[in-house]
Amino acid sequence: MAALTDSRLTVIGLALFVLIIGGSVNANLSTNFYSSSCPKLLSTVKANMQSAISKEARIGASILRLFFHDCFVNGCDGSILLDDTPTFTGEQHAAPNNNSARGFEVIDNIKSAVENICPGIVSCADILAIAAADSVTILGGPTWNVKLGRRDAKTASQSAALASIPRPTSDLNVLAKMFSDNGLSIKDLVALSGGHTIGQARCTTFRTRIYNETNIDTSFATTRQSNCPNAAGSGDNNLAPLDLQTPISFDNNYFKNLVQNKGLLHSDQQLFNGGSTDSIVSGYSTNPSSFSCDFAAAMIKMGDIKPLTGSNGEIRKNCGKIN
């Protein structure tokens, strides 16, 4: 009888063990992931982002974009943060990132600050997710609780970055497909594109639009042409604000621009060009709180793209290189 009880207990014990281990391998992200292992994490990241943005407001936009480009390439795994080495080619110089992805040193500084308070605990992928959310909040946008528990990739792929990051020349159907491949809806596409309410783009990304497209406000095109010559290769890196009105403030002016045919990128104006997304754009242009709410929800969904959890990946010591 005693032996039977023992074996029953063993079976129950084993079942619990399998549940716990299985559960941690499939662990979902959670907002309280570091609440006991690194209680000062959120305040540390926030203070660092405050200081970085007070030095240069655009850096908030750059960090938000880094997070998007991380998540769309094999999930939110910090892969974009890996520097190239003589024997390794990562994502940073893939065409959509080359000469435009920026903010890496801000993430490195935050990582050092976090390593000082909780060494070896917090992933670079999570630091980027928090820093992106803080950027939006600090620049006047919504606040949401960031889900955490991602681990860092041990590799990165230039070809995956080239294939997976949407291009400014893409039409609506292509944009919709690239978002749906990541579990994001048409509404998420429109809301997340509202990230272009902050930041800058280089002439090379919008030249064709301002010289050769017809669904563009004429005076807006003329204004942009003044700092972006028609000749290919000339002034390629000259910058223009993605939101011509308030490029360092996270508001709904991006959508107000679109309904006036003042989208800077071809891909921006695709969202208001007589198609199925027009009504979403007009809605956001008149209702800033519905944009804020949908943007926050879509950021949480984007942050859920294929995270590494459990024993997958690693917690990098230095965001620029694998351990």
Ligand code: HEM
């Ligand atoms: C829908 C597809 C998208 C396309 C085609 C696209 C394309 C671009 C391009 C071409 C630039 C300028 C890059 C350069 O100068 O070379 C840019 C900048 C930017 N993008 Fe996007 N983007 C998209 C979606 C998003 C999303 C979902 C977010 C974030 C939620 C985002 C955030 C930003 C920000 C903040 C900047 C400015 C960065 C800075 O000033 O450093 N974009 N985007």
Ligand SMILES: *[C@@H]1O[C@H](CO)[C@@H](O)[C@H](O)[C@H]1NC(C)=O
């Ligand atoms: C990145 O840009 C630099 C400078 O314009 C260029 O020399 C290099 O070939 C580009 N790299 C890739 C992979 O396109």
Ligand SMILES: *[C@@H]1O[C@H](CO)[C@@H](O)[C@H](O)[C@H]1NC(C)=O
């Ligand atoms: C605009 O179209 C004209 C005529 O097709 C072409 O010569 C020119 O290179 C184009 N410009 C841009 C920036 O695409």
